[in-house]
Amino acid sequence: MKTNYKTISTPVKLSNEIALAKLQQYCVYQDRSHAEVRKKLIALEIYGDDLEEVMSALIQEKYLDELRYAKSYARGKFYQKKWGRKKIKLNLTRNQVSDYCIRKAMEEIEEVDYLETLHSLMQKKIDLCRSDSMYVCIQKAQQYCLQKGYEPHLVYEISNEWKS
Numbered sequence: 001m002k003t004n005y006k007t008i009s010t011p012v013k014l015s016n017e018i019a020l021a022k023l024q025q026y027c028v029y030q031d032r033s034h035a036e037v038r039k040k041l042i043a044l045e046i047y048g049d050d051l052e053e054v055m056s057a058l059i060q061e062k063y064l065d066e067l068r069y070a071k072s073y074a075r076g077k078f079y080q081k082k083w084g085r086k087k088i089k090l091n092l093t094r095n096q097v098s099d100y101c102i103r104k105a106m107e108e109i110e111e112v113d114y115l116e117t118l119h120s121l122m123q124k125k126i127d128l129c130r131s132d133s134m135y136v137c138i139q140k141a142q143q144y145c146l147q148k149g150y151e152p153h154l155v156y157e158i159s160n161e162w163k164s
Contacts, residue, residue, distance in 0.1 A: 070105035087149020
């Protein structure tokens with residue numbers, strides 16, 4: 001009787017050049033945070049000085065730019081998903097983006113657009129509400145906007161328009 005033994009091979013360590021090429025493609029696909037790229041390198045089993053070398057090369061070649069990432073993230077989450085500033089800031093912080101870059105990213109959101117979006121989200125939620133009570137509909141709209149990351153004082157200020 002013949003026994004089949006699978007040979008266990010040790011993973012081949014990627015060279016810095018191959019890892020750099022892989023990460024260049026990873027960064028070209030969409031802007032990435034430094035933390036995402038670091039995590040990807042660790043998943044590729046690149047550690048220590050090699051990791052720092054690849055990160056440095058990506059930054060020098062402009063594949064990796066924390067400010068550009070933060071700005072595009074903020075614009076995308078606001079204009080596409082209608083997220084509020086609080087939720088955007090929280091997620092940028094989770095991605096280990098610096099406070100400076102977060103402040104600059106928040107400047108990408110125009111105040112007029114922000115208030116109009118908040119107003120339209122509240123209006124839409126109130127219009128879709130099935131309750132007979134306007135008070136219940138306003139509460140649901142407020143909760144929805146707070147979950148989207150809008151500031152409570154703005155939510156309550158805008159909701160006062162429907163209360164009166």
